[in-house]
Structures are given as structure tokens and as C-alpha cells.
Amino acid sequence: MDLNKLADALIPDEDLEPIEAYEEKYPARDLPKGAEVTRLAPSPTGFMHLGNLYVALANERIAHGSGGVLFLRIEDTDSKRKVEGAVDVIRSSLRYFGVQFDEGADIGGAYGPYYQQQRAKIYRAYAKELIRRGRAYPCFCTEEELAAVREKQTENKLLPGYYGEFAKCRNLTEEEIYCNLAAGKPYVIRFRSEGDVNQKSVFHDAIKGEITVTENNQDVVILKSDGIPTYHFAHVVDDHLMRTTLVIRGEEWLASLPIHIELFGALGFRLPRYGHNCSIQKIDEAEGGRRKLSKRKDPEASLVFYREEGYHPLAVRTYLMTLLNSNFEEWRMKYPDKPLEEFKFSIGKMGKSGALFDLDKLNDISKEILSSLSAEEMYDFLCEWARGYAPEELRTCLADRAYLLRVLTLCMGIGSKKRRKDFITARQAAETIAYFFRAPQNLSFRADGETVKEVLGRFMASYDPTDDNAAWFDKMKKTADALGFASDMKAYKAAPDAYRGNVSDVAEIVRVALTGQANTPDLCTIMSVLGEEECRRRAAAAVASL
């Protein structure tokens, strides 16, 4: 069979460049020794998964930690899944969480274009070459035929797929092919595999270590009937031409690694290194098992969730880093103030088994990150979050910068010996300080109404906003004594029945009356931030509400 003629018939494009031209156009990168070229290759579905960030972070640290390059390639070969504006979503959400690309879609670079749709000619040129060399052929099988074969294979417990004797179109005669073409039958281009599933070999995965791979024997589709390549083919051509040195991708690709290995070989390309990392999982209460974080079922699977809740981007990044590199957390505790770019990220330290998503851990890290912020930084963070996600009444609260700064200084314990760690997210922080902006409603006291009235009446009568903390507390104790509460905790503990309660019970009444909460930071300071007038108004309102 005249393969050149066949190639021309199957891929008649006249504007294809010879593949040598591509090799020349995209030469090996001039980078220092050890520099890694990594990439992120998402589909533009418009949805960003936590897992996307997870892999992105690994790729980013590896590239930039080694003086290499990180690029963004858009895998838009499946037009059904494409969503308008998705690339903006990808770039902006990753940028928010600290991942910046050196080149790629909408950024530019010498190895573009970075949209696979725009690379159609390149794939077709390589596919054509494969046909010329007899390593690819047209397949006219319909979906129904393929499904029928698969069914028969499963029934007979055979390996399903298009291979060997089941590859009907593999050995079509010249006449049959041209006849089908003349009849206008749609066709795909399949790779002609020479692999043997009984051959196994050891492959070194950068993350998993030694793994055994079975040779591929599937005649996989490389060009779909619309002439667009499949993932497998596009991956091989792109990562070769873009000179990727290390492919870090999700574990779900491990199974198709044999296909990629054979494809790289058939095209005469040098195989990049691969690292397959596990996805973040979650316990499914309903089923009792583990599963991947699901876009449908788990709100925390979406990157949008973290922005809506107001998680600090550094907190999310730090949490993910603790999962990515087991020694990261130790490093961070040792150098709490160093930027995480200084951590030496190591591919070898990446976990081999999938980690469970741990909201408690994220929250703990979030508290730590927020408690390291200055009042001004926290204010800016709150405002930025509020602009996008806060309800209206909350946004108006943020208007008084000076007042809010005082509130934050107090609630974050700034200036005291120990910083407080009450804030987890912007949303939660805004909610917990809401009482500074509006009087509390629906107060619930543990004490009876008469006691509340007595305590508030007595304490507020003695209250003087010019008192310092000690004087303030002294008055609290006097109130306690006067009403039969113990002002001395030791005395109270020795004989609890001798008193109506103790100072903390007295303070609680005032606290609830003024803030609506049983637990707050230092009440004395709260009162001075609130202002005397407001305090008296709230105390009166509390008595009136009884």
C-alpha cells in the first residue's frame, strides 16, 4: 500500500508544515541544569476544583523552586465541555491562591499557541507522519459496532478495547479504505500499537517510585472524526514540543501511561518524567467509604467556596502544602515568618496515598494566618472579601475604618502579650464582631430577670469610662459583693453554697447585655470601644427587654 498516498487521502490539508519545522520552531529550552519545565493543562469547564489548585501548587513549586518554567495549556479539544470565560476563571482563581504562570494561554510565550484548538495543524502534521510510517490507520467503525465488540469481550472475560483481532479496521485493504472514503464514511485515525499486554516493565514514577507498567496494546484513537486529537495524542505532541520535563498530574492518568509511553516512542520523542499524585478525598457518610472530593456533592471541592467563606488565600495554600510535602509543616513551625517560597519543595516527599480533606486542620491554619496579620491587613482582607461576598448590612459596617480598626485591634489581641486566634475566615470574623455595629437582639441570660436587673443597675451606676482595667474590674467585684456573689474565686470554690454565684456570673450578665454573647474578648475594652453612651443604651434596653 502506498502510505504517502493514504496519508494525503486521510489528511488532505495543504497548509501543514513538515514536522521538522516544528522541531526547529520549538527548540530545547535554554535553562540551567536541573530546571524543570512543568505545566498545568486544565479543561476550560469553568469549574475550579480544589484538586486543580493542589496539582497547580505542586507544579508551581517544582518549576519555580528549580529555576524552571510553569506554563498553562488549555485542553479544549472537547468542545462539548467548553465554557465561555473559563480561562479567566482558571487564571484569576489560581492567581488569587498564589499560582502565577510564566507563559501560556492569554499570556503568551515562545512555545505557543497554548490552546489546543489552535494547534490542530500541528497534531494533524504528526498524525500524518504516523500514517506515512504505517503507525496509524483510518478506522470506520461506528459507535454501535464498537459497543457490540466491547460487550462481547466483557461477556467472554476478555480485555475490552480495540486491539489485535478485534481491531477490524487495522488490516483493511487499500481497496476497502478508498471505497469507504469514496462513500463518505466518517473515520477516526487510530494508532497502530505494537505492544504486548503480557510484557511488563518497571517504570520510575517521580512520586510513586517504582511501579510496574504493562505494555499498551490498544489501537487508541489519536484523531477524532472531527479531526481534533484525543487527550493522549495532544498530550504527547504538546509536552514534547513545549519541552516539558516533568509531568505532574492526577493519579487517574496512571492507567493510560502505557499509551503515552508507546506514543512517545513511536513519534521518536524523548519521554518526560512523570509524577502521578493522589487526589484529595473525603469520607462519604452515606456510603461509609472514601471518595474523591466531588464537585456535585461537596461545596468545599470548589475553589469558589474558599473565596465566598473568606478563607485567606495563604491559609488554603499552606494547608495544601502540608498535604503535598510531609516535612512542610515541620519547616513552617520552625520558620513561621518565612515566605513559603523559601521551603525546599521535594517531589520525593509527596505522599503516595490519597489524603482526606481535613477542615479542622485548614481552620487551625487559617486562625494562625489571620492572627499574624496587622489590624490594617485584616481590615483590607475583610473589605476585599466583603466587596464580593458579604451581605449588604455587613458592608456598611465596614465603612468606618477607624472604628473597625479599633475593634480588630481588640479582637485580635494586638498589643497584648498574646495574640488571640478567634478568626478563621472573613465571614466568620465579620459575624463574630457584628455586635460592635448593632445592638444585640433576643438576649438570653442564664440568671433570672431580677438578678439581671440588680446587676446591671448596680454595675452601670458605678461604671466610669475613664477607669482602667483594674479599676473597672474592681467595680465588678464590688457589684458582686454587694449582691451576695463571691468576688474571690478561692472563697467561692471553698463554699459555693454560701453565695448566689461569683464574679464571673456577674460579668457574664453585663457581657450578655452589651454584646449578646456569653463569650467575648476583654469586656472592659469592649465597653470603651463601644463608648459610654452606647453601653448605657444597651444596658437599659436589656433591662427593658426582660
Next chain:
RNA sequence: GGCCUUGUGGUCAAGAGGUUAAGACGGCGCCCUCUCACGGCGCAAUCCCGGGUUCGAUUCCCGGCAAGGUCACCA
């Protein structure tokens, strides 16, 4: 079902042929001039199972078992 991967407290995990089997989160308890938060101290909790190799195995080997992944003209 076939193939691949993984299996140390509830979670993330360090670890080595012999250790009281780190640390962190979470839980619990105690302490800390008003609660909370912070901080301090302490407690409970782990080597999937069965064989083998070995003086000795959680660690090495072999079998199970369990979990995850994958078997498309989707990526």
C-alpha cells in the same frame, strides 16, 4: 471482573530489622488575676490480617483482605 496503586492513632503523618513507635490537627482533663480566645501542662488513641525469613518484624518476602484509580471518538 482484569490491570495498577495504596494500607502506622479519628485525620495528616515521621520512622527504623531491636525505639517508651516522633510531631501536628482534633478529642478529653488540669492550670492561667471575669467568660472566651491565647498560652502552659497532661491524658486517651495507631503499626490491616495470616504465613514465612530471622535470636527478633510494624519494618524484608509471599499470600489474603480492604480502600482508591482505570478499562471512551472525556479530559
